[in-house]
Amino acid sequence: MEPFYPKSSSSGGRPPIGIDRMLRIHFLQHWFELSDPVAEETLNDSYIMRQCVGIDLGTQPVVDETTF
Template identity: 50%
Template sequence: MKTTRKREFLRQMDQVVPWKELEALMAPHMPSPGPKGGHPPYPVSVLLRIHFLQLLLALSDPAAEEAFDDVPAFA
């Protein structure tokens, strides 16, 4: 697989960000699935990574959603 700038950026982000520690801080504040079912909440790791990408790349919510649909490296 070719190493693109986006893939390299994500690799570097994984090396720098203390994901496990941040996930542990956020986990107690995340919603749990409701008794009536519905969509289960996204995992903390996914939400945290999306948030970081939005901040670092200055993406709005719709732009982040589009990036995840268009760019396989972000998924």
């Protein structure tokens, strides 16, 4: 998947999220049948889900639902 995953954009858009993090979010959405907005809310509310995905709120925000 990595050769096809977007690299940093020169058009000034948001930087892409790491492929490992996006894949973990995808799996959580699939396993728990979460829509994009519900996945964002769950990641904001659940320490265990953030830990599984690899998000530390002290250093980075939760990924926005439009990024999924």
